[in-house]
């Protein structure tokens with residue numbers, strides 16, 4: 001068996017070359033025995049063309065790799081790459097694959113495949129015991145139902161076309177993961193005449209436009225993830241300012257779509273808000289779940305229109321939300337059209353009428369009552385125990401204005417949420433968000449380090465290899481502030497059970513009876529320090545200069561003190577910090 005040792009241009013090399021040509025600059029890798037040519041290619045590129053070669057991030061766990069990629073993709077809009085090991089690495093992507101698919105994060109996943117020759121017939125042929133054991137009958141099937149495209153590189157001669165086609169799918173709306181495989185022998189193939197693709201021919205599908213007959217005026221917008229395009233919130237504000245009486249409900253779960261401080265805001269409530277019930281017209285704007293049909297459906301005579309890049313929720317089998325009209329449209333383009341149409345049309349003048357202006361007065365007053373009520377819940381004396389209200393308040397008041405919050409707090413901003421349901425997303429995603437923010441070239445001034453704050457439930461934190469992502473953070477100097485909300489385990493399943501069986505056995509049952517308790521509690525602060533590099537503290541003794549600082553707080557005063565130190569540590573010293581908030 002001869003393995004590639006020279007600087008030959010192989011299919012594996014073409015794979016990364018194709019990614020680089022397409023503008024992909026980061027690869028998150030968990031390598032294995034299917035990857036000898038991949039590893040050779042990585043080294044060759046690093047040595048021969050370090051300036052024009054993707055950056056490679058070692059991820060001990062695939063869930064870290066895909067979650068970092070996912071976070072990176074949400075900020076950059078481009079699909080970074082994940083490299084995993086055969087069928088087992090594919091399965092270890094776990095809930096991360098669901099998250100990228102449902103959360104519409106464009107990611108390129110490559111998995112090697114077992115060699116298909118047995119006795120040294122080709123370079124890459126079987127050489128180790130496991131090569132007989134890792135040949136799944138249909139490896140792509142494992143990923144297919146979560147992917148916009150699955151494909152296989154069968155020859156080095158069109159490897160780049162396969163990569164480019166996959167990237168087209170990943171980057172065309174609805175964006176999402178794509179999965180490409182290739183066997184060891186193919187990856188080892190030498191390409192005699194390396195070539196480049198003209199990227200002009202490989203662009204993603206462009207946005208659809210809103211036909212003029214779809215332009216309407218009326219009072220409630222429900223939106224779910226229009227804020228993924230960072231230009232949209234401003235346009236939605238412009239629309240709300242133009243139409244007095246228009247209210248906007250952000251069903252949240254993903255990126256912030258509309259500022260909660262705007263008078264038209266109906267807040268954020270995972271689709272359970274009652275504002276749906278007294279609206280006579282609803283515009284659904286990039287929204288998967290506008291209401292819960294069994295709980296707060298709109299009245300029968302409500303007119304409903306749906307503007308969405310994926311108005312049929314293509315990936316969701318049961319999704320029967322009614323609408324009188326649906327348009328596949330890019331939300332930013334559509335909002336632009338609406339604002340400019342209304343500004344220029346006679347309707348713009350009509351909106352000055354006193355009847356519309358009166359509605360505006362009602363709007364300004366009603367949310368104020370709601371905000372006052374929320375404010376009364378916040379207990380801020382130093383000795384007060386911690387809860388969602390005072391933790392949220394202190395985070396907002398203490399951390400820099402520019403902080404980007406990566407949120408995975410289940411039962412309880414720049415704000416990025418998963419928009420999907422596989423818990424454990426934010427451990428890696430926060431790191432990817434931080435990387436992408438710092439990689440972004442500023443349009444004005446010098447680059448400033450970003451401040452990313454991950455807020456995560458203890459259950460979600462535990463669900464996806466926290467030690468793996470904490471180690472990656474320290475290894476690659478990706479400092480973020482992590483707030484672990486330790487309420488003793490999973491609370492959400494208790495709530496779900498209560499909704500279905502309000503008088504059931506769950507009433508008064510202990511956490512252990514329900515198998516949702518994490519008692520005795522892990523020490524998350526110590527875990528953070530232990531997971532992050534060799535300079536971590538030993539037995540509770542903090543070593544000066546250690547990269548990660550883990551602290552536990554149980555009251556408003558101590559949280560305030562620790563948050564006060566966070567900016568200096570993260571922004572000035574460039575070091576990580578985890579605050580474990582003990583919630584009774």
Ligand SMILES: Cc1ncc(C[n+]2csc(CCOP(=O)(O)OP(=O)(O)O)c2C)c(N)n1
Pocket residue numbers: 095408409410411412421422423424456457458459460461463487489490491492493
């Ligand atoms: C991979 C995965 N496993 C299980 C679940 C089901 N689930 C949803 S929320 C939740 C509890 C999360 O716990 P935590 O983050 O501590 O939030 P809390 O419920 O305490 O507010 C669980 C188990 C899931 N969504 N994804």
Ligand SMILES: [Mg+2]
Pocket residue numbers: 457458459485486487488489490491
């Ligand atoms: Mg919890």
